[in-house]
Amino acid sequence: MTRRRLYDFAHARAGDKGDTSSVAVFVDDPADYPALKAGLTPERVKSAFPDLIRGEVVRYELDGLHGVNLVMRSALEGGVNSSLNLDSHGKSWSFLILGLDVEA
């Protein structure tokens, strides 16, 4: 097992619906997909950002596209309605996730 930074083998895009952030993460090389699935678990994401994610984290797997979709509830400080964060949509969440190291 080695620790690898997601940014070094994956790309991602963030979107928002209300107070829920969704981040889709895809590997560049299909050979890395098992490592992504094994390393980027909902538990891993939730425990990495305990103060930011106050709700559950659900993961959907897209084996055909070699990606996972992370749905993080109560993760946007109330969402675009009430968040006072400059990035009230959480557009920068994609790179927050890509900054994580995973065991792979």
Place this chain on the structure above:
Amino acid sequence: MIRIGCGAGFSADRLGPACDLVEHGRLDVIIFECVGERTLAFGHRDRLADPQKGYNAQLERRMRKILPLCRRHGTRLVTNMGAANPRAAAAATLRIARELGLSGLRVAFVEGDEVTDRLGPETPLWEGGTIRDVGLQLVGANAYIGSDALLPALEAGADVVIAGRVADPALVVAPLRHHYGWAEDDWQRLGAGTLAGHLLECGMQITGGYFADPGRKEVPRLAQCGFPIAEIDSEGGLVITKLAEAGGCVTARTVKEQLLYEVHDPARYITPDVVADFSRVGVDEVGPDRIRLSGGGGRERPADLKVTVGFDGGVLAEAGISYAGPNAGARARLARDVLEERLREVVGNEAPLRLDLIGVSSLHGTALPEATGGEDLSDARDVRVRAALRTTDRDKAETVLWEVESLLCCGPAGGGGYRGQITPSVVTYSASIARAAVPTRFHMEVA
């Protein structure tokens, strides 16, 4: 084969590349997707202030440029630029068409999505509680209507169809149903068409926008990025591409990122037309900037429609001041501490006041030991202190600006670059309504 382009993916999107698309794209239809939950609520505010407003602020500028091109190339235009006032948007469009001498242009608008008068204080909200519990002034509520609402206008021969809160993918599904005669319960094809609509609806987010990361994900000529084109066959088979001469790129990676954008469960993407299934979609590069998608499908549409309920959220006050050079981080933190002490006396301990150090910890806070090392000020050389408060009390908003500006003379050494602004704020929630309670209709007028 039908060719549908997207000329706007949000309310403030660029216009030039949309004109290029109609000029050179051999399009049957161009869509302009310009409504979000918050833009709609702002539209209601605008209409309350002036009954002739409430539609997209760039509608006149867009129509003036795009209508002559659409006429010349036989391209039909389908849009939600009507926002909170499709009737006034159509009137403005007809005025422009007549000024430009486009006689015979058929302009239709669709109404019925506004359901403000069908909600009450006891209406439950998805987020919990009721409308009464929100405690703010309701400005307007709209149901997400689907392709059913747009189709009759297309069948009647409209060249321009202007709607309000139509679901984004329906802007594409309606012309597909019109062109191919798909039935309203052909869930498989409606799902495939919804896939096309979902991929187009954010404009350049599939042609290289919201994607570039220098050294890692390169996008050619990003400054001249083009809008997307979808070529869709009678079964819903789909190729996404762009104009060869435009900047940007369409690759498996740009398409995959957009496929899941703002999607939760990929097997259940819920729209008024269908519950679309993107979970088995395949993405293949079939040529330069040409991506073929297969495997989109769907299941029966939901019984109820989603409603966006908009409220007047008061104002957002924001102000900032900057510190640079040696020990900038510590001076900025001292400025923040001064603001915390003085503003809390005014707004109270419970008020949603936020104080940021931009350049250090503004976006992700201090709660990220792994990613950022927490609030590390030692390397900070250019730090901006930001204060933000959302309030319905104008006086408190003014006080936020005044306190930050006062730091010029009363705060830490070397503070400069004060700016402050107070902007209107809206708040939106979601509710459900029975489909049968939302009848829609269209009106068409010839220029």
